[in-house]
Amino acid sequence: MIRWDADHVSTAETPDLAALAALLADRTRAAICIALLDGGTWTAGELAEYAGVAPSTATEHLNLLVAGGLLAEERRGRRRYVGLAGPDTAEILENLAGLAPYRRVRIRSLAEANHRRALHHARTCYDHIAGALGVAVAEAMTERGLLVREYGWELTAAGAAWLADLGIPEAAHSPAHRAHVRTCLDWTSRRQHLSGAVGAALYRHALEHRWVIRAPASRILAVTEAGRVAFRSRLGLPEAVLTPTPAPPRERTEVSPRRPG
Numbered sequence: 461m462i463r464w465d466a467d468h469v470s471t472a473e474t475p476d477l478a479a480l481a482a483l484l485a486d487r488t489r490a491a492i493c494i495a496l497l498d499g500g501t502w503t504a505g506e507l508a509e510y511a512g513v514a515p516s517t518a519t520e521h522l523n524l525l526v527a528g529g530l531l532a533e534e535r536r537g538r539r540r541y542v543g544l545a546g547p548d549t550a551e552i553l554e555n556l557a558g559l560a561p562y563r564r565v566r567i568r569s570l571a572e573a574n575h576r577r578a579l580h581h582a583r584t585c586y587d588h589i590a591g592a593l594g595v596a597v598a599e600a601m602t603e604r605g606l607l608v609r610e611y612g613w614e615l616t617a618a619g620a621a622w623l624a625d626l627g628i629p630e631a632a633h634s635p636a637h638r639a640h641v642r643t644c645l646d647w648t649s650r651r652q653h654l655s656g657a658v659g660a661a662l663y664r665h666a667l668e669h670r671w672v673i674r675a676p677a678s679r680i681l682a683v684t685e686a687g688r689v690a691f692r693s694r695l696g697l698p699e700a701v702l703t704p705t706p707a708p709p710r711e712r713t714e715v716s717p718r719r720p721g
Contacts, residue, residue, distance in 0.1 A: 483528045484556070488513055489521045493530060493544070493553050498679045499586045501534065501541035550586030551644050551655050558645030575680070580648040581704035582672065582681040587660040588644075589672070589681065592701060594653030595646050597662070600695040601654065613641045615658055626694070628661045666690075 484490050491511045496502065502510075508518035522542055525531040530553075532545045544550050567573050582593035589597060601607045606619035615623075623629065642656035654662065666672045671687030674680070683691065683702045691697040 496544045501543040554644040557647035578680045583679040588655045588663045595651045596701040598654040
């Protein structure tokens with residue numbers, strides 16, 4: 461849009477990508493955004509504890525993220541809750557995470573190692589399935605002709621019939637504000653998983669029919685026995701994709717007892 465000011469000087473609006481990048485350039489703000497990929501709403505105190513910062517520091521970061529349009533806030537009584545601005549924001553963040561370079565972080569326990577393996581295996585990305593399971597679903601649907609990539613990703617007639625057979629015909633009609641079929645670049649494998657209205661409908665179906673269950677207070681998804689049967693019969697997913705590999709136990713160093721004296 462071009463505008464004229466009082467001195468008849470013209471100005472134009474252009475996307476400020478640098479401003480968006482600056483919001484995510486801080487590790488605390490980036491951590492907050494990643495946490496909110498669970499699709500829920502958090503208080504400032506909860507996010508402060510997650511990010512390991514003081515509540516006042518978390519509030520300052522949240523104010524910047526809300527003003528920048530990445531987060532939305534709502535009030536419930538005296539409490540302020542924040543979440544991602546919407547599914548488009550979630551997909552942008554997941555795609556950026558997929559493009560970002562890796563950095564090494566120290567794993568301090570076997571429990572933490574297993575948590576990370578489970579997160580890589582299957583998790584939510586706002587309102588759809590991500591991780592190795594999400595990638596496998598997208599690739600199986602493509603191999604079976606349910607999805608096709610020509611000028612972007614599209615659901616085929618066979619794909620619409622497949623969804624209807626599952627009992628989710630509404631996935632054939634996406635809301636006006638939501639893309640029908642989209643993909644995110646999965647940060648754990650650098651491959652695509654299914655998002656958009658179809659991805660969200662498939663995740664809701666899997667959750668409602670207990671193909672997957674969600675770990676308490678976590679993005680991690682676990683595939684149930686019913687889910688194993690369904691994913692194998694409906695998409696031909698192998699068992700290796702349906703079960704996360706546990707972390708190997710840490711080797712213990714034997715220490716010889718000290719002799720007295």
